[in-house]
Amino acid sequence: xxxxxxxxxxxxxxxxxxxxxxxxxxxxxxxxxxxxxxxxxxxxxxxxxxxxxxxxxxxxxxxxxxxxxxxxxxxxxxxxxxxxxxxxxxxxxxxxxxxxxxxxxxxxxxxxxxxxxxxxxxxxxxxxxxxxxxxxxx
Amino acid sequence: xxxxxxxxxxxxxxxxxxxxxxxxxxxxxxxxxxxxxxxxxxxxxxxxxxxxxxxxxxxxxxxxxxxxxxxxxxxxxxxxxxxxxxxxxxxxxxxxxxxxxxxxxxxxxxxxxxxxxxxxxxxxxxxxxxxxxxxxxxxxxxxxxxxxxxxxxxxxxxxxxxxxxxxxxxxxxxx
Numbered sequence: 001x002x003x004x005x006x007x008x009x010x011x012x013x014x015x016x017x018x019x020x021x022x023x024x025x026x027x028x029x030x031x032x033x034x035x036x037x038x039x040x041x042x043x044x045x046x047x048x049x050x051x052x053x054x055x056x057x058x059x060x061x062x063x064x065x066x067x068x069x070x071x072x073x074x075x076x077x078x079x080x081x082x083x084x085x086x087x088x089x090x091x092x093x094x095x096x097x098x099x100x101x102x103x104x105x106x107x108x109x110x111x112x113x114x115x116x117x118x119x120x121x122x123x124x125x126x127x128x129x130x131x132x133x134x135x136x137x138x
Numbered sequence: 139x140x141x142x143x144x145x146x147x148x149x150x151x152x153x154x155x156x157x158x159x160x161x162x163x164x165x166x167x168x169x170x171x172x173x174x175x176x177x178x179x180x181x182x183x184x185x186x187x188x189x190x191x192x193x194x195x196x197x198x199x200x201x202x203x204x205x206x207x208x209x210x211x212x213x214x215x216x217x218x219x220x221x222x223x224x225x226x227x228x229x230x231x232x233x234x235x236x237x238x239x240x241x242x243x244x245x246x247x248x249x250x251x252x253x254x255x256x257x258x259x260x261x262x263x264x265x266x267x268x269x270x271x272x273x274x275x276x277x278x279x280x281x282x283x284x285x286x287x288x289x290x291x292x293x294x295x296x297x298x299x300x301x302x303x304x305x306x307x308x309x310x311x312x313x
Contacts, residue, residue, distance in 0.1 A: 008302055009271075011252040016271035021163045021177055026155055029181050033148060033188055 062129050076121045147191050151184060158201070159184075162208045164272040165283050168265040169212035170219070171257070179215045183208045205283050255305045263298035270295055 103110070162183050167176035186207050194203060256264055266280055270291075273279040277295070281288045 007248075008252065008299070008306060011249050012256075012267065012271040012302075013275075015249055015253060015256070016164075016268050017274075019164055019167060019268075019272050020160050021180060025159065025177060025180070029155070029184055030148075030152075032181065032185060033151060036185060036188065037148065 059129070063126065076118060080118060147188050150191055151188050154187065154200075154204070155184065158204050161273070161279075161283060162204065164269055165205065165208045166212045166215070168268045168272075169209075169216050175215060175219065176212075179208075179211050182215075183211050186211065201282060202285075205285065209285065252302070252306070255302050258305070259298050259301060263294050263301070266291055266294040267298045267302070 159180065163176055163180045166179040166183070167173065170176050170179065183204070187204060190207070194200070198206075256267055259267065265284060269280045269283055270277070273283070277288050277291050280286075280295075281291045284291070286294075
């Protein structure tokens with residue numbers, strides 16, 4: 001075989017110039033992509049279902065009366081107790097005996113009112129949790 | 139990118155296919171030297187692209203991104219494959235004949251000989267030669283496909299052509 005450069009070029013061009021996939025390549029690929037797409041959609045739907053279930057579990061946990069009370073009361077009680085302690089310590093030297101008398105007379109009502117206020121905060125918090133609409137995932 | 143953002147990946151792939159199908163196939167073929175394996179890799183590459191399209195951030199150009207996926211997929215396929223096939227395998231010869239359906243007997247013999255010579259080239263030179271003639275003799279395209287500097291492509295091409303010419307000359311003398 002005596003092959004000059006131009007002849008070599010011609011052969012190489014003929015060998016590799018027309019290199020291409022088979023005729024049904026695109027059809028096969030699109031069929032695979034459709035199958036992938038369906039699998040993908042099914043996997044996504046499963047993920048959404050799992051996410052929704054997780055969300056519902058989280059909400060029901062939040063709505064659990066005792067858990068909510070404990071969670072919210074702990075924060076509220078700590079804050080209010082701290083504020084009350086600071087207020088009492090600051091105001092104590094200025095209390096007259098009359099104020100103490102008033103406290104003795106109406107202390108029960110004041111304590112009751114404070115309890116209602118303290119109790120109302122977690123109740124309001126729970127109401128806000130329940131009123132919030134579930135987040136749309138899709 | 140608009141199509142990807144709008145979750146219309148199938149349409150995006152349908153647009154990318156005509157532009158990149160042949161190049162990706164050629165790249166895979168230059169690594170694997172097996173038409174069927176190269177087609178399988180090309181399919182895998184486009185499925186990978188389809189999956190990864192939503193994550194494509196446009197930092198690199200689309201072609202660079204696609205060729206990187208294609209090179210990695212081809213190398214993985216090459217590593218996974220046990221026996222090394224050859225360009226001069228009967229199925230490759232059938233593929234060559236399929237490109238030019240009615241060549242004369244002499245032409246088939248010449249092409250088969252050239253194919254065997256290409257097969258004997260070092261891997262990089264062989265890849266450059268194949269892609270150069272596949273890509274309408276564009277150095278730039280070959281450089282992009284193989285992620286090589288153009289200078290390197292030119293050097294490899296020059297060496298490959300010199301080897302082929304010398305080998306073809308020797309074959310001519312012995313014939």
